[in-house]
Amino acid sequence: MKIVEAIVKPFKLDEVKEALTKAGVQGMTVEEVKGFGRQKGHTELYRGAEYSVDFLPKVKIQILVPDDRAEKVVDVITRSAKTGKIGDGKIFVAPVEEVIRIRTGEKGEEAI
Amino acid sequence: MSFAKRLLRVASLTLSLGVVLLSASHAQEAGAPSEAVNIEAPAARAPTGEAKKEDPAAQPVQFTVALLEQIGSAKVAMDTMWTLIAGMLVFFMNLGFASVESGLCRAKNTVTILAKNFIVFAAASIAFLVIGWGLMFGDGNLLFGTQGLWFVGGADNSPATGDAYKGVYSSINWTGVPLWTKFFFQLVFAGTAATIVSGAVAERIKFGSFYIFSFLMVGLIYPVVGHWIWGGGWAAKLGMFDFAGSTVVHSVGGWAALTGAMVLGPRIGKYGKDGKVLPLPGHNIALATLGVFVLWFGWFGFNPGSTMAADAGAIGRIAVATNTAAAASAISASMTAWLLLRKPDLTMILNGALAGLVAITAPCAFVSIQSSLLIGLVAGVLVVLSVLFFDKIKIDDPVGAISVHLVCGIFGTLCVGLFAQDQFTPNTTGNGLLFGGGAGLLLAQLAGILGVGGFVFVASLVSWKILAATVGIRVSPEEELEGLDVGEHGNIAYPDFVSVTARGSSIVSASATPETSAAVAARELSKGAI
Numbered sequence: 001m002k003i004v005e006a007i008v009k010p011f012k013l014d015e016v017k018e019a020l021t022k023a024g025v026q027g028m029t030v031e032e033v034k035g036f037g038r039q040k041g042h043t044e045l046y047r048g049a050e051y052s053v054d055f056l057p058k059v060k061i062q063i064l065v066p067d068d069r070a071e072k073v074v075d076v077i078t079r080s081a082k083t084g085k086i087g088d089g090k091i092f093v094a095p096v097e098e099v100i101r102i103r104t105g106e107k108g109e110e111a112i
Numbered sequence: 113m114s115f116a117k118r119l120l121r122v123a124s125l126t127l128s129l130g131v132v133l134l135s136a137s138h139a140q141e142a143g144a145p146s147e148a149v150n151i152e153a154p155a156a157r158a159p160t161g162e163a164k165k166e167d168p169a170a171q172p173v174q175f176t177v178a179l180l181e182q183i184g185s186a187k188v189a190m191d192t193m194w195t196l197i198a199g200m201l202v203f204f205m206n207l208g209f210a211s212v213e214s215g216l217c218r219a220k221n222t223v224t225i226l227a228k229n230f231i232v233f234a235a236a237s238i239a240f241l242v243i244g245w246g247l248m249f250g251d252g253n254l255l256f257g258t259q260g261l262w263f264v265g266g267a268d269n270s271p272a273t274g275d276a277y278k279g280v281y282s283s284i285n286w287t288g289v290p291l292w293t294k295f296f297f298q299l300v301f302a303g304t305a306a307t308i309v310s311g312a313v314a315e316r317i318k319f320g321s322f323y324i325f326s327f328l329m330v331g332l333i334y335p336v337v338g339h340w341i342w343g344g345g346w347a348a349k350l351g352m353f354d355f356a357g358s359t360v361v362h363s364v365g366g367w368a369a370l371t372g373a374m375v376l377g378p379r380i381g382k383y384g385k386d387g388k389v390l391p392l393p394g395h396n397i398a399l400a401t402l403g404v405f406v407l408w409f410g411w412f413g414f415n416p417g418s419t420m421a422a423d424a425g426a427i428g429r430i431a432v433a434t435n436t437a438a439a440a441s442a443i444s445a446s447m448t449a450w451l452l453l454r455k456p457d458l459t460m461i462l463n464g465a466l467a468g469l470v471a472i473t474a475p476c477a478f479v480s481i482q483s484s485l486l487i488g489l490v491a492g493v494l495v496v497l498s499v500l501f502f503d504k505i506k507i508d509d510p511v512g513a514i515s516v517h518l519v520c521g522i523f524g525t526l527c528v529g530l531f532a533q534d535q536f537t538p539n540t541t542g543n544g545l546l547f548g549g550g551a552g553l554l555l556a557q558l559a560g561i562l563g564v565g566g567f568v569f570v571a572s573l574v575s576w577k578i579l580a581a582t583v584g585i586r587v588s589p590e591e592e593l594e595g596l597d598v599g600e601h602g603n604i605a606y607p608d609f610v611s612v613t614a615r616g617s618s619i620v621s622a623s624a625t626p627e628t629s630a631a632v633a634a635r636e637l638s639k640g641a642i
Contacts, residue, residue: 045455047460
């Protein structure tokens with residue numbers, strides 16, 4: 001099993017969610033996060049004091065998938081989250097040791 | 113009762129009232145004729161099939177003592193109603209202050225800022241009741257009142273005015289409203305002065321110290337100054353005029369705010385190495401904006417209400433002068449911010465509107481509408497420059513209170529000396545410098561400003577120093593970084609929301625140097641002392 005974590009632009013969330021559910025993904029978790037990548041922000045003024053806008057609001061989506069589905073899910077996310085502009089985000093894929101469904105106690109791929 | 117009969121009764125009542133008022137407006141002589149004429153109550157007259165239009169000229173009304181007393185008490189009633197309603201508008205400004213201040217500060221300090229704004233009015237209410245009113249308006253010497261000091265208990269026969277007034281609050285005998293109405297109206301002004309301070313000392317002051325200072329402010333500092341200008345003291349005798357309190361309220365609050373900010377020192381992370389100014393943005397600009405709207409609204413009680421009379425000739429004009437200055441200063445502040453800071457920073461525009469309101473507070477009854485426009489335009493520019501200036505000299509004022517209230521309060525007071533025209537409130541100010549009255553008025557204004565400035569600066573400085581040495585006025589660095597809400601009150605303002613800003617870091621960081629406000633905070637903490 002793999003956990004796929006995708007950090008995407010907030011306004012892309014609905015599109016990504018629709019694409020994932022169409023692709024057969026049955027659940028996901030979403031967090032509001034802030035982040036930045038290689039590109040530095042620009043400077044602004046607040047009451048005359050200069051600051052740079054580094055951390056930008058993003059959304060992090062977590063999905064658990066069986067190993068054989070990981071590549072497909074990554075592809076779906078990439079296509080639906082992409083704008084072609086700076087700050088589109090990143091996707092991380094990591095192995096997962098165990099999954100448990102709390103209600104029934106099911107484990108492993110049954111619990112996805 | 114049928115609808116037709118109800119309508120008829122209302123029509124008769126209205127017409128009778130119209131007759132009385134029309135006759136009153138035609139009355140020239142005050143002499144009471146020897147025989148009484150009854151104005152029939154409408155109920156005594158059997159309603160006829162149609163309402164007859166009465167011709168006032170055909171039925172001359174004779175002026176009896178009873179009628180004059182009726183008219184007199186109607187005037188007192190209207191004056192009282194207006195003064196009280198205006199006072200309630202000024203009370204409502206406390207909501208405005210609370211919103212502006214908490215909106216322009218960080219979420220982790222919301223509770224403590226609101227607590228300060230809340231308790232300051234309660235403290236002001238009691239302090240002014242116990243001693244403040246007496247010191248301010250009691251008959252006494254050139255510096256403070258000595259009679260009727262405690263609990264507004266002095267002899268008084270308000271609403272009698274002028275020579276008919278027999279009591280110990282002679283300085284305020286010019287207004288024909290009862291004593292408690294006078295007290296209520298003046299109380300809300302005292303509360304305004306005290307709450308100004310809380311903005312400049314926000315985010316690092318101990319709640320308890322501010323609590324105590326508020327009593328000192330309204331129990332001593334404010335009333336003494338008030339006595340000088342409105343209580344028949346030396347400034348009044350010198351011919352200084354401050355209609356609704358640019359000096360009495362706003363610069364008094366401003367001086368105390370300045371000394372508070374000076375003694376407290378800046379917030380952790382505000383000023384970096386080599387004079388870098390770091391932003392600590394407010395957490396709710398929406399709330400701040402609503403707050404300024406409320407303040408603008410409340411000012412329609414602050415300025416026109418200071419006539420303490422339902423003076424139809426004056427209160428509308430004063431309201432328009434007030435509004436014109438606020439609108440002009442909002443616009444000029446927006447332009448100044450746009451030019452100087454690349455973008456029209458809303459927090460500067462908000463300060464801008466307030467600047468015009470403060471500046472017009474002293475002159476509003478004495479100047480033309482065109483003058484108020486000019487006064488507002490200048491105030492808006494002044495406040496933006498002032499905010500930048502105080503940051504340059506490292507006096508940390510989270511909400512711009514010093515720039516709005518002190519700087520523009522002084523400016524507005526001087527404007528009386530420049531723009532006053534005798535025609536608006538005859539036989540008071542005379543004409544100012546720009547209208548051929550010479551420099552006398554301006555010099556009197558200057559004298560008042562300097563005297564008040566000197567006194568309030570010293571008195572408030574001493575108060576802060578004593579508090580600092582005894583109970584302490586600044587929270588610990590750890591508490592300041594955590595946020596005062598938990599440390600001072602054990603409350604969290606928004607417990608349902610996860611706060612991103614811990615330890616001073618947030619979405620912002622300074623750009624030119626790698627130093628962030630969090631880095632400054634860490635450095636200050638490791639030094640072990642603030």
